Amino acid sequence: MSAEAPALARLLLQQEIEDFLYDEAELLDTRRFEEWLDLFTEDARYWMPMRRNVPHDDREREFTREGADVNWFDEGKDTLGRRVAQLRTGIHWAEEPPSRICHMVSNVQILRAAPAGPTPAEVAVRCRFLVYRNRVETETDVLVGKREDVLRRVDGHWKIARRRIVLDQSVLLAKNLTFFI
Amino acid sequence: MASAEPGGLKGLVDVERGIISREIFVNEEIYRQELERVFARAWLFVGHESQISRPGDYLTSCMGEESVIVCRDRTGRIRVFLNSCRHRGMKVCRYDEGNTVEFQCPYHGWSYGTDGALVGVPFAKDAYGAQLDRSQWGLIEVARVENYKGTIWATWDASAPTFLEYVGGYKLYLDLLLDAWDGREGGTEAIGGIHKWLIPCNWKFPAENFSGDRYHGVSHRSVDMVGIGPSGRGRRDMQERNEARWLDVSFPELGHSMIAFLRKHDSPLAPAYQDAPVVADYFRHCEEERRRRRGEYWRLFGGPGTMFPNTSPLARQPRTLAVWHPRGPHQTEVWRWYFVDADAPAEVKDFLRHYYIRYSGPSGLTEQDDMENWNYAHKASRGTVARQYPYNYEMGLGRATRAFEDHGLKLPGTISDVTEANASENNQRGFYGRWRQFMEADSWTGLMAP
Numbered sequence: 001m002s003a004e005a006p007a008l009a010r011l012l013l014q015q016e017i018e019d020f021l022y023d024e025a026e027l028l029d030t031r032r033f034e035e036w037l038d039l040f041t042e043d044a045r046y047w048m049p050m051r052r053n054v055p056h057d058d059r060e061r062e063f064t065r066e067g068a069d070v071n072w073f074d075e076g077k078d079t080l081g082r083r084v085a086q087l088r089t090g091i092h093w094a095e096e097p098p099s100r101i102c103h104m105v106s107n108v109q110i111l112r113a114a115p116a117g118p119t120p121a122e123v124a125v126r127c128r129f130l131v132y133r134n135r136v137e138t139e140t141d142v143l144v145g146k147r148e149d150v151l152r153r154v155d156g157h158w159k160i161a162r163r164r165i166v167l168d169q170s171v172l173l174a175k176n177l178t179f180f181i
Numbered sequence: 182m183a184s185a186e187p188g189g190l191k192g193l194v195d196v197e198r199g200i201i202s203r204e205i206f207v208n209e210e211i212y213r214q215e216l217e218r219v220f221a222r223a224w225l226f227v228g229h230e231s232q233i234s235r236p237g238d239y240l241t242s243c244m245g246e247e248s249v250i251v252c253r254d255r256t257g258r259i260r261v262f263l264n265s266c267r268h269r270g271m272k273v274c275r276y277d278e279g280n281t282v283e284f285q286c287p288y289h290g291w292s293y294g295t296d297g298a299l300v301g302v303p304f305a306k307d308a309y310g311a312q313l314d315r316s317q318w319g320l321i322e323v324a325r326v327e328n329y330k331g332t333i334w335a336t337w338d339a340s341a342p343t344f345l346e347y348v349g350g351y352k353l354y355l356d357l358l359l360d361a362w363d364g365r366e367g368g369t370e371a372i373g374g375i376h377k378w379l380i381p382c383n384w385k386f387p388a389e390n391f392s393g394d395r396y397h398g399v400s401h402r403s404v405d406m407v408g409i410g411p412s413g414r415g416r417r418d419m420q421e422r423n424e425a426r427w428l429d430v431s432f433p434e435l436g437h438s439m440i441a442f443l444r445k446h447d448s449p450l451a452p453a454y455q456d457a458p459v460v461a462d463y464f465r466h467c468e469e470e471r472r473r474r475r476g477e478y479w480r481l482f483g484g485p486g487t488m489f490p491n492t493s494p495l496a497r498q499p500r501t502l503a504v505w506h507p508r509g510p511h512q513t514e515v516w517r518w519y520f521v522d523a524d525a526p527a528e529v530k531d532f533l534r535h536y537y538i539r540y541s542g543p544s545g546l547t548e549q550d551d552m553e554n555w556n557y558a559h560k561a562s563r564g565t566v567a568r569q570y571p572y573n574y575e576m577g578l579g580r581a582t583r584a585f586e587d588h589g590l591k592l593p594g595t596i597s598d599v600t601e602a603n604a605s606e607n608n609q610r611g612f613y614g615r616w617r618q619f620m621e622a623d624s625w626t627g628l629m630a631p
Contacts, residue, residue, distance in 0.1 A: 048544075052276075053277045054276055054277065054279060064373060065373065068373065070372050070519050070537070072543070072544050073544055074534075074535070074538055075538070079539050082539075082546065083546060086403050089403040092403040092549075092550065171378060172376075174378070174379075174543065175378065175380045175543065176378075176544070176553070177543045
């Protein structure tokens with residue numbers, strides 16, 4: 001093995017994961033929701049906590065807890081699938097006519113990859129997102145934050161096994177969350 | 182045209198004919214008067230006891246547009262203060278919740294105890310000498326606070342009636358949210374986390390929707406097709422409602438209302454929560470207990486309602502309490518608490534928590550569509566021409582009774598039985614009639630019937 005091999009493998013993995021995240025954003029922004037849903041493992045978790053204003057040394061209370069508190073989202077693939085089905089009914093008025101949505105993904109950092117080596121089976125990846133929604137005439141929302149995903153290789157393809165969405169807002173400034181982040 | 186002087190609202194709110202002007206939703210001057218005449222006088226919901234269980238615990242909340250601190254003082258008493266320093270007005274607390282021994286203003290450093298007393302003034306002796314009478318400069322406190330079955334309410338108006346007088350006969354219906362499902366008094370708790378979000382509409386759109394709008398089935402047809410209910414279909418378990426009498430209950434003299442269901446006196450236990458055997462068992466057990474404890478009243482089940490002016494209990498799963506905070510005539514900030522039986526098994530609480538989240542609020546498959554409707558109903562009502570044409574609230578005019586009885590069970594309120602009609606606007610008329618009284622009456626003497 002050459003001295004550069006581990007560095008090359010890391011670069012290739014970085015590129016592979018970034019490609020995956022950009023492809024996912026493309027599916028969402030082109031409203032290919034069923035294909036997007038296929039990117040999730042059957043046991044996937046999709047969690048978006050709420051944020052509280054608390055003293056700087058009380059980090060624990062800053063976020064609502066997964067599996068215990070009320071959250072913006074705290075669900076699995078079944079509920080995600082119902083959201084996709086609702087978007088397809090044609091009478092989900094909050095997305096009819098459909099919003100114009102754009103997902104920007106950046107600052108992609110691979111936090112863990114296991115097992116070590118050129119083809120890990122699972123990676124933890126963090127990124128920043130900016131989701132822009134514009135609908136009807138002038139209604140516009142901009143949601144910015146961080147995402148932490150656990151991606152798992154299933155039959156040679158990356159799947160999302162777990163997503164934690166950290167929105168940098170306390171009071172949600174959008175009237176609803178009819179779109180995926 | 183938009184005056185709230187006595188008699189001035191007559192042409193804007195005519196509940197006898199069921200005609201209400203769009204001006205009351207979009208007019209800036211009417212909104213300004215609402216803040217004074219409604220929100221500075223009425224009893225308002227400010228928080229849940231479970232959020233401030235220990236001395237020194239606090240949360241920041243709102244009354245109308247204004248920030249308040251809801252705090253348990255050192256002696257354990259619940260206090261509610263305006264969140265504004267007496268010196269230059271800075272918010273003395275910008276955290277959502279926490280525990281403290283004092284609130285120190287970050288501007289000039291005046292500090293206040295958990296009882297609101299001014300306890301610290303920098304350079305007090307040198308800069309003020311004997312001039313400053315600290316006893317006169319504590320945090321501004323509400324006139325009254327009430328802890329009702331864990332829910333905390335407050336009013337700025339010392340001449341307001343007691344909380345229980347303000348609730349009146351509506352207590353029976355409010356209790357459907359706050360009592361345990363098995364019929365025990367109290368016994369509910371709020372799940373951690375408060376949904377907070379903005380809707381671009383006047384606060385009265387959601388308040389009247391929750392007051393008794395059974396008519397907006399078309400809003401939610403998409404979620405009914407997809408199915409998020411606790412038995413895997415529709416958006417709710419419908420079985421018990423399908424064999425019940427549908428009652429729109431209003432207290433027009435108080436402004437409170439609720440959608441209610443009265444099961445038949447001989448109706449069997451209804452199947453529900455078919456997706457989760459543990460949950461199904463729990464509710465079957467609760468219903469048996471409820472029948473034993475409540476006598477004939479076991480048959481009464483609640484739904485969405487509104488307690489005047491801006492607090493909406495939803496007394497069946499998803500059991501919630503929503504507050505519609507006014508943020509100018511064109512915007513509402515919603516705060517939403519979710520309730521479960523405190524003694525329910527963890528699995529039941531978790532099942533319900535998931536159901537509540539997928540049903541309610543900005544991420545809820547049901548309520549997302551409500552926000553769209555309120556948003557654009559409001560927007561399309563702001564125009565110069567649009568304002569000239571009132572909304573129609575004629576549905577079910579003249580059909581309500583004050584003497585409702587079913588197999589010997591008498592229920593309080595002005596009640597419209599809509600089992601056949603499907604819907605009425607009995608409750609909305611009651612809400613706006615009361616709103617007009619608040620806007621017109623100068624004192625509580627005129628607001629509370631003897």
